[in-house]
Amino acid sequence: MIEIPAPSFDLAMSLDSGQVFHWQKTGKGFAGTIGDFAVYIEQNGNVLKVRDGGAPARSPRRPLPEIVARYFALDHPLAEICASFPGDAVMNTSRKFCRGLRIIRQPKWECLATFICSSMKQVAHIRQISLALRRRFGERRQIGDRFAYIFPMAREIARASENALRECALGYRARNLLMTARLVSSGKANLEAWSALPDADLREKLCALPGVGAKIANCVMLFAYERLRAFPIDVWIERTLKQQYFPRKKKVTTLQLREFSETYFGEHGGYAQQYLFHHARTAYGGRQQREIPRLRIAPLGMTREEIREWLHGSPGTGRDSSTPKAPARPVTAGLSKFGARNEKRRDARMASWSQEQPETLEPKGFRGSE
Secondary structure: OEEEEOOOOOHHHHHOOOOOOOOEEEOOEEEEEEOOEEEEEEEEOOEEEEEEOOOOOOOOOOOHHHHHHHHOOOOOOHHHHHHOOOOOHHHHHHHHHOOOOOOOOOOHHHHHHHHHHOOOOOHHHHHHHHHHHHHHHOOEEEEOOEEEEOOOOHHHHHOOOHHHHHOOOOOOHHHHHHHHHHHHHHOOOOOOHHHHOOHHHHHHHHHOOOOOOHHHHHHHHHHOOOOOOOOOOOHHHHHHHHHHHOOOOOOOOHHHHHHHHHHHOHHHHHHHHHHHHHHHHHHOOOOOOOOOOOOOOOOOOOOHHHHHHHHHOOOOOOOOOOOOOOOOOOOOOOOOHHHHHHHHHHHHHHHHHHHHOOOOOOOOOOOOOO
């Protein structure tokens, strides 16, 4: 096994902090992939011990230590980054709790696709989806007596059918993933070229992709494009900001939270967000107060079973819907004949709408890499 110096780094915490979802705990370490490379990694103090499972001949061969060090951002000046955080009590507690957590540099397509699949899912479900996609459309690599699966490239997903993707437990997310994969594989969405864009333009490009909103766009900017100011606001972060930074204000809008986070947490806001998120999710995940259920509008194209899962699925510790489950009315509760007729009409409209869509599945108005 190759040994790589890794000071100020916590491997297990970084892999379990809601950034990546495919690494498997095995033995004393973790088995997973970094791009086309399959690796087994374990940590012993300030040293990573790595075993290489190899990569296809088409991949440019870089030294394994360089690949691993870059992926785990071992070059980030973590002490300086943490010193730049605000000095309030909440941030200080999160910083101490998350000592050694680093922002992982992820492959752009893999990160984008994974977070499209993560919408309204808990971590366990996201892991299942990721593994299902890898097994069905990716390539298997062997690392000693272990196996890992490479995440499929955009062109592999683009050639799949929506039904095949739904069989990987994506539900309504299948269509979004398929449309985005076709844009990426055709070059209309040039993820690599977007690296040169300023933050605002990059966010705009990402938000134009099917299945990508501000939250997912900021996740991709932070984890794939290394835009360390990007500050994803999910339910955990929204609650933390409101309770800890606006305790006397009854109503704080998402825009106000976004403006506050961009100015208050500074140039390393992404790191601050990740520390706040992981601390809140891990330390208080099972002890949050119950909330009054809010009106929720299901995305178009969902079946009744998917709506039931969307409403009642245990949010757990996911990036998008990681709130403690609030009591919710069953989908079928109080469904009158009038309601049943409306549902049939909705299904008929959805079927008609689907038939009218162009074969390319390209969203109207997408400007690609102009």
